[in-house]
Amino acid sequence: MLESPCKSISVLNAWSESQEELRETQPVSPHGTEKRVKTKKKKRKQKQSQKRSVSAPQLCPEEDYKERVETKYRPDEPIVRGIFQIEKKSHDVVLTTTRVTWTPIQPETPTADRDLKKQEEYVDLKDVFAVKVKRRRSAGQQSGGTLLGITLFQCKKKGLKLKDHAIHLNNLSVDHCEIWFKTLKELLNGFKNRPKSLKVFVNPISHKKEAYQIYLDEVAPLFKLADIQVDVTITERKGHALSILKDCSLEDYDGVVCVGGDGSVSEVAHGLLLRAQMDAGRDTDSIFTPVQAALPLGVIPAGSTDVVACSVHGIRRAATAALHIIMGHHQPVDVCSFSCMGRLLRFGFSAMFGFGGRTLALAERHRWMPPSQRREFALIKTLAKLKPEDCELSFLTAKGAEDQKKAELNGDGGDICEGDWQSRKGLFLNISIMAIPCLCSMAPRGLAPNTRLNNGSMALISVGNTSRSEFIKHLKRYNSTNNQFGFSFIETHSVKAVRLRPSSQSSWTDDVSEENEESDSKNTPIISSEGTYPWNIDGDLLDVPSELLIRVHPQLLTLFGSDVEEAEETPVKCSCI
C-alpha cells in the first residue's frame, strides 16, 4: 500500500506551500506596547535558538534522510527521531513507516524504563490523514509567522463515528520540523486509496435545503485539510448530475461525492454506472452483463432518510462520511439493474412496488407541501385507501442461481431458463427488492436486514393481502427489535433476479384521477400517463409501463465507507402510525 517515498517529488516542495500551514492567530499588539513586545520577541528569539540546539533531529541528520528517501524504508526501523513538546511536556518522538511513537523525557531512575513503557503513546500512520506546519500569525497576517512545530491530523473512531483529532508536535527548529514534515508527507502520500481529487455534486433542494451549508461547514474544511482538490457542481435540476457524468472526463478524479438524499445518491450512482457501460461499449438496450464503475462514490448524508449513507456508515453524520472518503475506506456494494422490455431503465439499490410506490407517487404530487408534512400526508392517505396490487411475481432464488452456476460449470446449463424461477400470482400490498440492508433511523436493523452490502443477492420481501390493522402492525415492527417479517402474509427470499408483472391497471389510474379531482391542478401535475405503474426506486419515482426485471450485480460499485451491522441511532417513531 505504501509507495516508495522517493517517487513523491512534489512533497519536497510542499514545505513552503501556504496550504500546508496551520495558523495559530495571535491578536495584533496595541501600539503603546510595541517596545515591550520587541524585548519580549528578543528574549523569545534567544530561547528559540537555545531550544533549537537542544532538539535538533538526533539520529537522522539531513544527509542521512536524503540517502534514505532514495532507498526503501525498512518496516519498523526509526526513520526520524527527535524531541518535541507535546501537551507542554518534552517527548522523545520516533517515526517509523507505520507509526509515530512518543515517550515523555524524564530523569533517570532505577524503574525509569518500565515507567516509560507505560507512558508511551503512538498514532498509526494509517489513521493519520494530514500533516501541517504550525505557525503563530497575528490577525490579518497572510504569510510568514513564527514556526511552532507540526500538527498531525488523526482520524479517530468512536463506535461508528469518525472524528478528526489534532496532535501538536511543538518544536521551534525550522530544520527539524522540515525533515519531519517532508518525511511524514511522503509516507502519507503512499496510501494509494486516499483520493487527491474529487468531483462533488450537491443537491441544494435535498430535505431542508441544507445540503450546501452542510458541505461548506462539515465537509469542505476536512477536504481542505487533507489537500483534496474539489470540483463542485450544485445541481440545478433533476438529471443534471447524470448528464455531467455521461460526458465529463473522469480521469481527472479519484472519486465522486454526492451531498444529498437517497434520490441524489441513486442518480449519481446510476450516472457512474451508465458511464462505465458506455465506455465499455455495452448495449444497454439488451440484457447485458454490466462492468464496474470506474470511480468510488462518497455519500454525504443531507436527505430525509439517507438509507444508503446509513447502510455504509451506520450513522447519519456528514463528518464521518467525509472522513471515510479522505481515509480511502472502500466498500464494494451490490447494485440492482432495472430493465423493462429488454431495455435498461436505471441502476439503483432498492425498489418498492405497491404501497411504497403509491405513497411516493402521492407525495410527489404534493411537492408544494413541506417535506415531512408531504410524507406524512401521503402515508396516511395511502394507508386510508390501502389497496392490494394484482400481479405476477417471479424470482430466481440465490440457491437456484447457485445450482444454475454449478450446472453451467458441469456443462449442463445455459441461459437462465423459466424452470429455475419460482412464481406467485395474486394480490400483494407491497413488494420490496433490496440489494443493501437499507438502514435508517426508522428501521435501525434495516428495511432488509436479511441482506448485506455485498453478499451477491437481494432481499425480496412480499407482503400479501391482509387487513389494514395487520399491515400497520407489520410496518410498526420495523422500528422495534421484533421480527417485522413474522406474519403469515409475508414471504422473504434471498434472490438474484425478480420479474414483476402487474395486472391491476385500473386500480392505479382510478386513484390518480380521484386524487387530481381533489387537488389544485396548478400545483399538482398529473404524474403517470395511463397504463404505467409507480415504482419507488431509492426514493425516486419511476413510472414503468409494464413488467420490470430486476437483477442483482455483485460488487458493481465501490462506496467510501465500511460494512456495518446496524444503524447507531435512536429509533425514530413515525408519528403518523
Ligand SMILES: Nc1ncnc2c1ncn2[C@@H]1O[C@H](COP(=O)(O)OP(=O)(O)OP(=O)(O)O)[C@@H](O)[C@H]1O
Ligand atoms: N436543483 C434541483 N432542483 C430539483 N430537483 C433536483 C435538483 N437537484 C437534484 N434534484 C433531484 O432531487 C431529487 C431528490 O433529491 P434527494 O433525494 O437528494 O432529496 P430528498 O428527497 O429530500 O431526500 P431523501 O431521498 O433522503 O428523502 C433527486 O432525484 C435529484 O435528482
